[in-house]
Amino acid sequence: MSAYKKLISGGLDFESDYAVIITSPHNLRYFTGFTGGEALAVISDKRKILITDFRYIEQAENESPDFEIFDLSGDKRYEFLKNECADCSKLLFEDRYMNVSEYNIIGEKTGFERLIGASEKIDKLRMIKEEWEIERISKAEEIGSLAFSHILKFIKEGVTENDIALELEYFMRKNGAEGLSFDTISISGEKTSLPHGQPSSKKIKCGEFITMDFGCIYKGYCSDMTRTVVLGRASEKQKEIYEIVRLAQETGLKALKSGIKCCDSDKAAREVIEKAGYGKNFGHSLGHGVGLLIHELPNVSPRCDIVLEENMVVSCEPGIYIPNFGGVRIEDLVCIKKDGVLNLTSAEKKLIEL
Ligand SMILES: [Mn+2]
Numbered sequence: 001m002s003a004y005k006k007l008i009s010g011g012l013d014f015e016s017d018y019a020v021i022i023t024s025p026h027n028l029r030y031f032t033g034f035t036g037g038e039a040l041a042v043i044s045d046k047r048k049i050l051i052t053d054f055r056y057i058e059q060a061e062n063e064s065p066d067f068e069i070f071d072l073s074g075d076k077r078y079e080f081l082k083n084e085c086a087d088c089s090k091l092l093f094e095d096r097y098m099n100v101s102e103y104n105i106i107g108e109k110t111g112f113e114r115l116i117g118a119s120e121k122i123d124k125l126r127m128i129k130e131e132w133e134i135e136r137i138s139k140a141e142e143i144g145s146l147a148f149s150h151i152l153k154f155i156k157e158g159v160t161e162n163d164i165a166l167e168l169e170y171f172m173r174k175n176g177a178e179g180l181s182f183d184t185i186s187i188s189g190e191k192t193s194l195p196h197g198q199p200s201s202k203k204i205k206c207g208e209f210i211t212m213d214f215g216c217i218y219k220g221y222c223s224d225m226t227r228t229v230v231l232g233r234a235s236e237k238q239k240e241i242y243e244i245v246r247l248a249q250e251t252g253l254k255a256l257k258s259g260i261k262c263c264d265s266d267k268a269a270r271e272v273i274e275k276a277g278y279g280k281n282f283g284h285s286l287g288h289g290v291g292l293l294i295h296e297l298p299n300v301s302p303r304c305d306i307v308l309e310e311n312m313v314v315s316c317e318p319g320i321y322i323p324n325f326g327g328v329r330i331e332d333l334v335c336i337k338k339d340g341v342l343n344l345t346s347a348e349k350k351l352i353e354l
Pocket of ligand 1: 224
């Protein structure tokens, strides 16, 4: 793997006397191969350096064969950085990740005037996925779809929201997931009006919406999906809301393709909900990029003018949320292709009445 080359030859306006400092676990993994999390990489035209400590040296040597590995912690790490970067005119760093105290230490050692925040440009290099990355995301999403089929048999009157969350998580771990991409959302009844409500010991009752938003990690890559079901028979109002969201989601999927701006995809789906009279009940974006992080670029939002390109992976997740009634969200994960999308989510989308 040689993703570090993207930093030098990619979209960073990189010049030969610059260096890039990478400190976030996801970008360390992406650009160096190192999965240990705690390290600092310095990448320039001349050298590729990975500084970590005793705990990770053997791992770093195995995972980052293109890099010179150094065992340095604390002050020694920053002294090394100072010497190493003495001839660099600019040091690009991850301003959306580095904390203020580390910024101050590095700034004092190397000179604040040379530090240039470059998170957005660095993160954009991860937007278009390689085939092997899409395979991992797809596998993670497949585990999620299997978990959804499983949970349909588990949900009964009297089980709690916590029970459902735990069962989803246990199933995903049992089926190859190495972790969760975020805290599982499984909420029911009126609480489904909270887009990011938290599961509790509340028991599921007949006639309630149940919204489950969950995902897992497979070989470092995240999945994300949401389904809303009803226990027992759905009311006319529940059917109405569900159908509008389902149609908006279908419309959103059709509006995702290479060459389209993210804001235009968002608009297509949003219009369906607005025309049905629920515009104010859909207050979040249509979707977001997914990869090593659960939320990454591009944002499929009304404010994002990034043009979609082939092999970006994004979610499509419209919703309607009505206080004191409930809400519906339906979310698939898709890979952008030339004339449309490859849908990575196989779980059923028609209204399921359990
Ligand atoms: Mn999502």
